[in-house]
Amino acid sequence: MSPEQILQYIFAGITVGSIYAFVAIGYNIIYNTTGIINFAQGEFVMLGGMISFTLSKFMHLLPAIILAVLITAAIGGLIEIVFIRRMRKSSVLGMVVVTIGISILLREAALYIWDEQIRALSFFTGTEISSVNILGARISPQVLWVLGVTSIIVGGLYLFFKFTLTGQAMRACSENSRAAKLCGIKTDSMVNLSFMLSAGIGALGGCVVSPLTQTHYAMGTDLAIKGFIVAILGGLGNPIAAVAAGLILGLLESFSISILPMAYKDVISVIILLIILVVKPSGLFGSKQASSLKDF
Amino acid sequence: MKRYYPVIILFITIVVIQILTFVTGKGYMLTQLTMSAYYVLVAVGLCMVMGYAGQISLGQAGFFAIGGYTTAFLTTIDFSDKAGTAIYKLLDTLGLLITKETLYGDTIMHMSPWVSLVSAVIIAGITAYLLGIPVLKLKGHYLAMATMGFGIIIYRLVLGTKIFGEADGISNVPSFTIFPGLELSGDFSTRISNYYIAWLLVIAAILLMVNLINSRVGRALRSLHGGEDASDAMGVDTARYKVIVFVIGAVFAALAGFFMTHYNGGIGPSEAGVGKSVRYVAIVAVGGMANIWGSLVMGLILNFLSLRGVFGHFDDAVFGVILVVMMMFMPEGFIRIAVYRDIKSFFHKILNRRKVEKIKLEHSHE
């Protein structure tokens, strides 16, 4: 492989890895605040892409994206209120099943609204054939957008959780929800916020990769699994770990195409998941705590 | 014995339904009823895993596919053009090859379905065992994801591999002559006998499970439902039991896949998909986690309706709704034992009231 080809693979891997990271970050936020794995995480990405596409018919790109993110965040919050809140006392099995059911419903609703055609948001800058020359490889400027947005999100989350009162309150909930309640933190609101935040971030990711990977009503399931793999790989911890893990998986997948037939690309990620779950459930970067299910 | 009454009722119901379809001229429904039986078989196996061993498995479709694709693959290899090879001679002397004439007058030779039956069961069993040992130590979400991951691997494998027909799957799967006169096939002429083959298979499976539940092992399994500490303290090797139940579930699913493939004459990758796995979970959840009869009834109803196209475009959505609603409002399932008991005690009250009145009457005459 020539250096240019390698670079192409790297950028392709980074792009895909970033979208996985978006989903993984969403998992992390919800899991860390509530102890639930939200199987519907992938659908938020899909909804972001779909909603922004529809909106972009009536308005400029930027407001369309912002509105799509807000709408999806609202959907996330709504899901929490309607479904999750009631289920808090029930078994883990029940939670798993409910979130799977929710993801199915979201997907079917999307099918009904947008049918099975592929949609793609227009490129933020330039068109699908414009390219930028980086170290000899030609990559679309959209890739730079993806990297940029990912960095901003990660940076933003870091600042949010570390320095803002709300962010710290959410972290408090994850450490010990009872203690948090005693301190006057409204755990219910924190849980709701975690869902909205995850949904919004997922949607933003969906918007920014839509020009490159296109948006399809059924893309959520695949993303949910890949995102979960990345989340586990990164130890269900901070966003930086998620991004690192996402990049690793993305690069692995990207380069695997040169060895294996493309059809088996997904098999690799799943096998990685199984190995991780069995051998080191705390992931590459996580602590022992992350590997046990937290109480709610 | 008391525990077999429901099985007898089931058998009678099956016969009655068949006669009804005959009498009302709706014989075509037998096809969907037969297919539903095979899906029910998967659900019964999953019910043991979820209800009794307390483990969630989102990968049953993978085992179904192992059963189906194993036989589809083995019985569609044409051996007639390998006539001179050593394998051919070996298989021939073992009597494992079957010669057939196609519509075009050529002869083809394929592997006997008995071989693929045994292979399917062995492959599914071993896979479940190897997968189960590490994976069943996981809890909740992780177990769900791991089993889902397994299902995805199988799905991707059959979807992406040429010898498995990729997106088109394998068709032209020959029928399976169980013994002269009894053929497992999709032929119109054998529609009724195939209906009974399917449901007798289900009845046999249920009989085994009913026996198991009431046995020493079954008691240990039932105690697992409420948490392992009790069973652990009583000397139950809970890890081993969970794996064995998982294997049983896998074998049931593989058998269903095997039989269905010969019935339908083929199999496609959609049978291995996550959607199917989710459906099986929905059926068991609705029927009541540890309630075999619930899984059977709901499996029959839901699959029959789905196959007849009653849900139309919303097929997947229906199962999704069921999952959500069930888990939120009726985690113990639709057909709860409590409901059954309430009905029973209600009837007792009525009967007793009559008795009391009768006695009062007798006394008033004195």
Add this chain to the structure above:
Amino acid sequence: MNNSNIIMRIENLDKYFGGLHAVNSVAFDVEKGSIKSVIGPNGAGKTTMFNMIAGYETPSNGHVFFNDILITGKKPWQVAEHGVLRTFQNLKLSNHMSVLDNVLLGWHSLGSAGFLDGMFSSPLSRREEKKAKEAVFPILEWLNILDLKDSEVGNLSFGNQRAVELARALASNPSMLLLDEPAAGLNMHETTDLAKRIEKIRDQGRTVLLVEHDMSLVMDISDEIVVLNFGQKIAEGKPSEIQKNEEVVRIYLGGDDA
């Protein structure tokens, strides 16, 4: 040194939870056919010690020998198979199953019918079911719960549930019973019954090691008592000796506040 009268030897049992030294070099012997009680204030490490003996926790150091066989580090079900059965302070019964089924579960380790036997209702399976019921019915009777055998355990009174738990433990014909606060939640009448039952268990030739807070019960039936405080053994001896032990009295009546 092999005193054939000692059924269990606990040697230098240690348990650290991070920096907390929960059990500190606890050592004592249990004589066969005796009733030995372990007492001590809350947090003294009694339940942790029990957990280590029964296989629910691995000791940081130390050994437990049962009939000269090393049982430390074995899993709970393996310890049970050796004949050491443990009950739980907060009951671990299968609430959705009947009394009879719960107690028959106790018989599990005495049987050998497996999955295939169960599925095909083999002669072995049927014979064992009969044997199990014959073994278990007398136990249900002397614990006065035979007429409740088909009731769902979750619906019973606490006292009856305790009886079911005891029956289940006895169903496995254990050589030694580890009773974890068996009197907790029982009224005086039920406690008196319990005392008689534990003594009868001892008279059947079994050994009983119990953790308990109810002093009158402990003083009444124990052959020997071990006192733990802050994870360490501070006294061991006959009830009369323990009652006179100054340090024990101080711990219970308070001298330092601990």
